Amino acid sequence: MQRFSALSLFRQGLSGHRGWRAQWRSPEPKAAYDALIIGAGGHGLGTAYYLAREHGMRNIAVLDRGWLGGGNTGRNTTIIRSNYLFDESAALYDHAVKLWEGLSQTLNYNVMFSPRGVLMLAHTVHDVQVFQRHIHANRLNGVDNEWLSAEEAKAYCPPIEIGRHLRYPVIGAALQRRGGTARHDAVAWGFARAADAMGVDIIENCAVTAIHRDAAGAVTGVETTRGTIRAPKVGVVAAGHTSVVMAMAGLRMPLESYPLQALVSEPVKPVFPCVVMSNTIHAYISQSDKGELVIGAGTDAYTSYSQRGGLHISSHTLEAICELFPMFRRMRMLRNWGGIVDVTPDRSPIIAKTSVPGLYVNSGWGTGGFKATPGSAHVFAWTMAKDEPHRINAPFTIERFRDGLLIDEAAAAAVAH
Amino acid sequence: MLLIPCPWCGLRPEIEFSYGGEANIARPADPAALTDEEWGAFLYLRTNPKGRHAERWRHANGCGRFFNAVRDTVSDFFETTTKPGELPPSGGKS
Ligand SMILES: Cc1cc2nc3c(=O)[nH]c(=O)nc-3n(C[C@H](O)[C@H](O)[C@H](O)COP(=O)(O)OP(=O)(O)OC[C@H]3O[C@@H](n4cnc5c(N)ncnc54)[C@H](O)[C@@H]3O)c2cc1C
Ligand SMILES: [Zn+2]
Numbered sequence: 001m002q003r004f005s006a007l008s009l010f011r012q013g014l015s016g017h018r019g020w021r022a023q024w025r026s027p028e029p030k031a032a033y034d035a036l037i038i039g040a041g042g043h044g045l046g047t048a049y050y051l052a053r054e055h056g057m058r059n060i061a062v063l064d065r066g067w068l069g070g071g072n073t074g075r076n077t078t079i080i081r082s083n084y085l086f087d088e089s090a091a092l093y094d095h096a097v098k099l100w101e102g103l104s105q106t107l108n109y110n111v112m113f114s115p116r117g118v119l120m121l122a123h124t125v126h127d128v129q130v131f132q133r134h135i136h137a138n139r140l141n142g143v144d145n146e147w148l149s150a151e152e153a154k155a156y157c158p159p160i161e162i163g164r165h166l167r168y169p170v171i172g173a174a175l176q177r178r179g180g181t182a183r184h185d186a187v188a189w190g191f192a193r194a195a196d197a198m199g200v201d202i203i204e205n206c207a208v209t210a211i212h213r214d215a216a217g218a219v220t221g222v223e224t225t226r227g228t229i230r231a232p233k234v235g236v237v238a239a240g241h242t243s244v245v246m247a248m249a250g251l252r253m254p255l256e257s258y259p260l261q262a263l264v265s266e267p268v269k270p271v272f273p274c275v276v277m278s279n280t281i282h283a284y285i286s287q288s289d290k291g292e293l294v295i296g297a298g299t300d301a302y303t304s305y306s307q308r309g310g311l312h313i314s315s316h317t318l319e320a321i322c323e324l325f326p327m328f329r330r331m332r333m334l335r336n337w338g339g340i341v342d343v344t345p346d347r348s349p350i351i352a353k354t355s356v357p358g359l360y361v362n363s364g365w366g367t368g369g370f371k372a373t374p375g376s377a378h379v380f381a382w383t384m385a386k387d388e389p390h391r392i393n394a395p396f397t398i399e400r401f402r403d404g405l406l407i408d409e410a411a412a413a414a415v416a417h
Numbered sequence: 418m419l420l421i422p423c424p425w426c427g428l429r430p431e432i433e434f435s436y437g438g439e440a441n442i443a444r445p446a447d448p449a450a451l452t453d454e455e456w457g458a459f460l461y462l463r464t465n466p467k468g469r470h471a472e473r474w475r476h477a478n479g480c481g482r483f484f485n486a487v488r489d490t491v492s493d494f495f496e497t498t499t500k501p502g503e504l505p506p507s508g509g510k511s
Contacts (some may be wrong), residue, residue, distance in 0.1 A: 038502075243463070252464065253451070253462065254461035254462055255463065256463055256465050301431070301436045302472070303432075303465060303490060305467045305491050306491060306492065312418050345460075360439075402457035403453065403457075410486050
């Protein structure tokens with residue numbers, strides 16, 4: 001692996017930047033591996049990276065039906081935070097935030113993690129009470145989160161309109177200063193490059209079409225559009241397509257897939273210092289380093305794999321944005337797209353073994369799994385390598401739906417992203 | 418926005434409807450007789466197919482009635498919508 005440093009950049013500059021090599025190989029699939037990961041998004045590539053680095057499993061491959069990072073990893077609004085209500089969630093998401101903090105150094109790849117603060121606006125008395133409850137619960141769990149008055153919120157993020165005339169006036173906000181954003185593609189690319197350097201095969205344009213099992217029911221490999229690949233362990237990290245892949249092993253999942261969309265504006269000079277989220281009026285916004293406003297909308301009302309959302313959903317979000325930030329009313333939107341997100345009934349992920357020996361699943365991240373990428377990958381690699389969950393993902397089973405042990409972030413209303 | 422054919426009112430815009438999820442999941446007659454496994458499956462496990470999907474809708478801001486539909490979840494095209502109790506014209510389960 002060519003290491004990146006100020007010196008290597010300088011050297012390459014002298015030769016007109018013609019000496020850079022491909023960042024990862026594009027190998028042919030081998031007939032057999034020790035483990036396979038289905039899905040080369042951030043979570044799948046990260047899982048391969050930690051399997052190789054922390055568990056010494058280097059004869060492994062990551063398969064993707066498209067190109068790496070082309071799923072939700074490359075389509076999300078990149079909000080990172082860990083201010084979730086329940087102890088289980090706070091532990092999981094904060095594990096990820098701690099890994100984000102050192103990820104660029106660990107991977108020798110700039111993932112542009114930017115802890116610029118995530119401000120969640122309260123518009124109703126109910127919001128205030130819910131956020132205060134979150135703040136106290138977070139602090140007990142060692143997760144930073146603090147209450148700001150409307151004036152303090154405006155001082156932190158000057159574009160916000162806090163006038164009382166708004167239909168949903170801003171009456172305060174919760175701020176997680178360690179939260180922020182990262183460069184979505186760079187996360188996939190950084191994990192891919194580092195995993196490849198340890199010998200992991202990343203095989204693109206290779207859709208899994210069946211899961212093979214032996215007489216005892218255990219996994220023996222997969223069928224793909226590029227042939228049969230044998231492996232005693234298979235990890236499914238296929239986001240919106242998890243139900244489809246798990247059905248290949250005869251399993252029904254507590255998941256439904258919905259289109260979720262986002263959009264970006266034309267690029268402008270830096271005007272927006274942090275991330276602002278409003279659950280009540282459903283708008284999320286930050287500014288990328290390229291200058292585009294990055295805006296997240298809601299999911300469609302119905303399940304779909306269409307990978308585009310309804311226009312009325314994004315216009316609703318834009319109306320909310322214009323009301324909260326009147327200075328953006330004349331901005332033009334450049335692009336809008338959708339991703340398919342896999343949603344669980346309690347809005348918490350599933351990172352677990354399954355009833356099929358050798359089959360593992362990491363899914364249900366729904367509208368908000370980017371933030372968890374390194375943490376999720378880290379504990380899932382542990383689960384696959386040791387055939388038992390890490391302490392942090394132990395509560396995130398499929399069986400919690402049988403046992404009534406939901407981790408109900410849906411009801412806790414932290415919602416989304 | 419989808420145009421959805423309500424079996425009573427005809428084609429109406431999506432925002433008049435609310436989605437009712439997968440169809441043909443009957444509530445068990447005697448819930449107490451179920452194992453935890455079966456009850457959890459009834460409540461939470463879904464087919465979530467990529468392709469033909471039998472599902473329920475309610476014309477919430479129209480006639481207010483529930484109906485069944487078969488929709489392709491890739492194209493979002495509605496194959497049929499039927500009144501409760503009616504079988505889709507293609508017959509059988511989708
Ligand atoms: C518009 C939008 C905005 C979002 N905003 C945020 C946000 O602000 N913050 C946040 O934390 N999260 C956000 N999310 C959610 C986040 O993007 C996801 O939870 C996360 O990126 C999931 O990563 P992944 O690696 O599991 O999935 P993906 O990146 O989707 O990777 C799954 C891969 O599996 C592959 N695959 C599927 N089926 C097969 C098959 N049969 N064979 C082989 N490969 C297969 C796919 O091609 C895909 O590349 C957002 C999502 C969307 C769509
Ligand atoms: Zn009607």
